Amino acid sequence: MDVIALDDPTEAQIREWHEVLSAVHAADPAGGPAPDPEQTARLLGPEPGSRRRLWAAADGDRMVGVAAVRLPGEPGAGRPAEIDIQVRPPLRRRGLGGRLLAAAADGLRADGRTSVIAQVFAGTPAARFLERYGFECVLTLRGMLLRLDDVPPERVARLLAAAPAGYRLVRWHGVVPDEHATALARAKHAMADFAEVDGTPWDAHRVRETEEVVAKRGDDLYTVAALSGDAVAGFTEVVVPHGDARRAAQYDTAVVPEHRGRRIGIWVKAAMLQWLAEARPEVREIETDNAGDNAHMLAVNEELGFRMERESMEYLAPVDALPAL
Template identity: 45%
Template sequence: MIRIAPVSRVSAEQSAAWHTVVVASLAGDLPDEPGPTPKQVHAQLTAAGLDSRRLLWLATETGGAVVGVAGLRLFTSPGQDHLAELELHVHPDRRRSGVGSQLLATAVFAAEVEQRRSLLTAAAADGGPGDAFCAAHGFRRVLTLDHLLLDIARADDAAADTEHPGYELTGWTGTVSDDLADAFAAAKNAMNDMPTGDMDYGSQAWTADRVRAMAKVLADRGDTLLTIAALRKGEMAGYTEIVIRAGETRRALQYDTAVVPAHRGHGLGLWVKAAMVRRLRAEHPGIAEIETDNAQDNTHMLAVNRRLGFRSHRRSHEYQLDLPTTPGGTSKVIPSWIA
């Protein structure tokens, strides 16, 4: 017997159980990838998200052992309040026993109650268990991402020395300064034209307050946010962001890189990313690599990353389940405790 129970306030024991399941799940699917630390998982479960809230469930078998977990992120900002994002893990020892289906059914029902029309989730590797699970439950593949790794010691950062007349570089850690907050928000809106395939992703409207809120979310998790930007006459022409998760000792994560449309074609994306490589070497010498992901049709950013020395690492897919939008509509996935 499996019991699916919601989690309202995450206890230390529940966080530890969640971590155990996630690490076991990822070790089975991505054996060469570093798993999250207990601190990182606890921060993810307990820290408030940006313009979103989370619903959490544990799947427990008779005797109390946690064998599966699911988290549903419900976006709340205009432009994305139709959207929910699912994270679901089942311990490898209990897969193909209905645990994942029960968790999914519970999450889908909750998303319908919240009147979401689209449910997104990610699956790693072609032909893996995540791909098969999504296909069996009515998801459709909407985007393919290439994950790349950069060995910082071997990165080609020569572009950091390239002259860009009229432009200057600046950088900060954590929250942007007040004098740059509005310019940074305007630049972040350039991310709304990033390739999203057939995903019903919507759009995000960035303001100075929202960029400050994003930095606070990361700080509350204990993460380090590094930003380098290109400025011209008070306007932010482009920027790149790197996040080093709390407790991380080796790998940094690439967040946004964007160039404002009016400033494209001048090599600014390569410039700011090369400068970031040098900054990491100087300020965080223990960080050995950067992980990034790009949509396969984002040819420009893929070319920039290849120029720096990023190499192919793995591939993942984004899946979407379309939910009914009519009152009283019901998806094909119904919770077992209702069926």
Template identity: 45%
Template sequence: MDKVQRLRDVSDADVAAWHEVVAASVAHDFPGEPAPTLDQVHGQVTTSGLSSRHLLWVARADRTVTGVARLRLFEGTGRRHLGEFTLHVHPEHRRRGVGTTLLRTVARAARDEQRRTLVVEASSRTSGAAFLEANGFLCALSLSLLLLNVAEARGVEDIVGTEHPGYRLTRWLGMVPDDLAEAFAEAKSTMGDIPAGKMNYGTTTWDTDRVRDMAEVVEKRGDTLLTVAALHEKTIAGFTELMIPVGDGTRAIQYDTAVVSGHRGRGLGLWVKAAMLEWLRAEWPAVLEIETDNAEDNAHMLAVNERLGFRPLRQTRQYQCDPRMIH
């Protein structure tokens, strides 16, 4: 019988065992996809994330780690109801109750923390989706996972060179410059109207402290954060963010892209994303691919990504459940 242990002081051996489980899980479920590196896993299990803390568990059979789970507990007004978790079981130890034991552990901790909503993501082509549905989770948002070969992106130079009267491009590495911090926080606050299906994410308030804290969290993990923005006078009309993971940074991960409502319909989303690609090609040639996901009903952003050459990789789903329903 596998025993579940709470990790409090994470050792190098814990990180290595966690990485082994996650790497084996990814290799089994997504053949050909790059697995997280040891450095990336270290960042994930030692850094809780913005405005949150996390709890970690491992399942063991004798001395072998058979499964891992991480519960992220959001703090701050508007999100204290929410817990987000990830769960991996080594392929050689599946269908033995390891996943169920870990899930019950996560749900019990969420109840103890007075969380009303648990959210988790699973690919529609793996057994994870059926496992969640069997345990009372409901699909609240369907996502299209997309991938772009940076070298094959279409029309980058022409798009960047297109004139947008009244607007100009700017960019920064890591933390937002002080003179743009307030404008950037205001622009980030506009993301509340991005399609999110029935997901109960709660509300997030962005201010200058929060945008700085976000950059600090990324830096603490060892990752690299890039931002390109379109300026209109003293405001940020639109922006896009990209994260290059520590270690094998050949595949970058798209973070937020948004255009402020009063500036939509001018092609600014396409403009800033093309400018990001131009920057990558010039200064980060090791980045070969960009991964992004879009809500399937976000037709505008799907069209932008298709225009640049993103191709469908797979479908994924966001699930949610009241932890009181899991026993």
């Protein structure tokens, strides 16, 4: 079987890629809804602020495994790359995953990257696979789901009415308005999960860049923030995917340290639920990932009605340790 780089995938190759993702999902559907062809096409397409490299393993004309690497920033940027490898279930344990990883690792070295992150579900072969190649688990995430039909509107109304004194709510759809961009970047420093692994400082430019990625995919970003004067004391973000909008995704939520302990986190989340009910009634569920040790955020989500679904892990490897083709 050959591993080939797909620098500019054709429509047929994108369809085949989608079939690999669908076959992997069908064998283990617990991770969420089946991939959608348009979403696959967008995932393989360009993205502002980062580049993507793709490899496929082919058995004759048939695609049997895929590897996608996301390279944020410029070549040689200190930021870690992200990798995702998927192999059709009947063809596993034949070295295909390892060969795709080696091809991708050569691509990472050529781009001057020093580290790479992969996110995988707990209890799947992926953890053993990554550990075999020198990846280490750096973060455990609890996947939680909120079924909006299970949330009584009175609960949302009660939480909203309990507004902390001295704060006001603002909200926006899409990229942050200029007046709040720097304040939002400051609040993003309060996030204690991915930012720690990534290590890149948040500024207004990076905030906009991240939000433009969502817009470019065709997805809708909703943000609710609690302001103290002009400062963002806390905020929450939800993304409603283009296409099947039934399941939205919780993005960042954070409360700046000096404003913690005043129920700002649950207040902004309740305001988000009310906004979505008005603006996007087709949203039926919201999924979220929380660091397993983030007791406050887990408590907020449990109080809102989120229930545990599935644990996942973030793995990190030094690129030097990865195999070469």
